[in-house]
Amino acid sequence: MNATAAPDRASAAGAGRRIDLRSDTVTQPTEAMREAMRTALVGDDGLDGDPTVRELEIMGAKAMGKEDALFVASGTMGNLIAALVHASRGGEALVDEHAHVARSEGGGISRLAGLMCTPVRSCDGMMDLDALAASMRDGYSRHGAPTAMVVVETSHNHAGGRALPLSYLEAVGQCARAAGAAVHLDGARIFNAAVAQGVPPAALAAFSDTVTFCLSKGLSAPMGSILAGSRDFVVRARSYRRMVGGGLRQAGCVAAAGVVALRDMVDRLAEDHRRAHALWASLRGQAPALVGDAPDTNIVMVRAPSDAVACAARLASRGILVRPRDADTLRIVTHRHIDDAAIRTAAAGIAHAVETGR
Structure with a gap:
């Protein structure tokens, strides 16, 4: 199986705009x-x-x-x-x-x-x-x-x-x-x-x-x-x-x-897992209380004890899209349209939004 997906119009169109971490269902066909x-x-x-x-x-x-x-x-x-x-x-x-x-x-x-x-x-x-x-x-x-x-x-x-x-x-x-x-x-x-x-x-x-x-x-x-x-x-x-x-x-x-x-697309899932782990590691380094155990795959759960819905709305206003799993947890999913730069931006934004409420 080909581990490298060819560039496609979705990733090019999304460059420099929003970071969509709501689900891997947002992926566009290659x-x-x-x-x-x-x-x-x-x-x-x-x-x-x-x-x-x-x-x-x-x-x-x-x-x-x-x-x-x-x-x-x-x-x-x-x-x-x-x-x-x-x-x-x-x-x-x-x-x-x-x-x-x-x-x-x-x-x-x-x-x-x-x-x-x-x-x-x-x-x-x-x-x-x-x-x-x-x-x-x-x-x-x-x-x-x-x-x-x-x-x-x-x-x-x-x-x-x-x-x-x-x-x-x-x-x-x-x-x-x-x-x-x-x-x-x-x-x-x-x-x-x-x-x-x-x-x-x-x-x-x-x-x-x-x-x-x-x-x-x-x-x-x-x-x-x-x-x-x-x-x-x-x-x-x-x-x-x-x-x-x-x-x-x-x-x-x-x-x-x-x-x-x-x-073509199975082997590259390891990239999504690596980036999910990088996001988790960054959040753990910035604010250990935000995350639990390291993710196995491409989903990261982030604690948002104040209000997960409000926190997701604040992040959306900054171009970072996530979904509340429940009242006090955000669910974040990596996929092939999320690169290393997006992970760095998302980690900083999520830590700030959850910790400061702003």
Whole structure:
């Protein structure tokens, strides 16, 4: 994979203007992606298939070590479709209390897939394994239906991009299978986690039955995610994709950018991690109380005890865009449009805004 992304119009247009650290979803497609989209070989993916979509699905399945994969519009759609398939067994999904599927996906697992989304206490993105085991139901009882699936997330968004240990993922898999439940991995940023841990993403997905990952974050594609699993799972998932409105037509026009993302953009994620660590180190040097442990990947959490919303507004007025995670924490995300100079400027601005309230 090519570790160096070619210059593109987005980075040139943003020079000398605002520093957008709200999310890696703000990344613009590379020139190689734009050209691939322009020249993509396409078909009707809702009828007899789209060749570029199929190429992307094969690449995605191989990357995750799964038999097959499905191109979907978003990670949220992928997680929902996985829940719809796994819901055929029973009525409950166990998730960590800070999971993206529980906090940020509109309640789709419960409202659309019909699974009760049951939170399990967690720390640093990891469910307490004893609490998880105690929450598992391997059959129907007077209290409810069996556990249909367990959802894990790596890297973990709310935990500051934490890359969950392989030993933890394996333990969750063993616990779920002992109760006959499926494991779904919300791997929106699984490539970040894999790069941080020096392992192939398939090693992280090995303990899950199904996995979703996003193409539109640090990998810089304009849209789309991959949902991977067994061949039988993907057959069923394809039907549910149509049900939720994801049966795209000439989808190769956007899938082509995903092909480039998987081919060229994975190795360079290490640059984003390096810059996130540099930002963290600078803030720790200026005001140690602002940050906790060093980031694993490309997300830095900054304490803003006075008012995170007001602090974000002050920074925005200075051209530094960040997002409040909650009332007293800022969430800062590096990506390929953020260079070393932007990190230096952001570090100084954030430390000043948080400490002085100005």
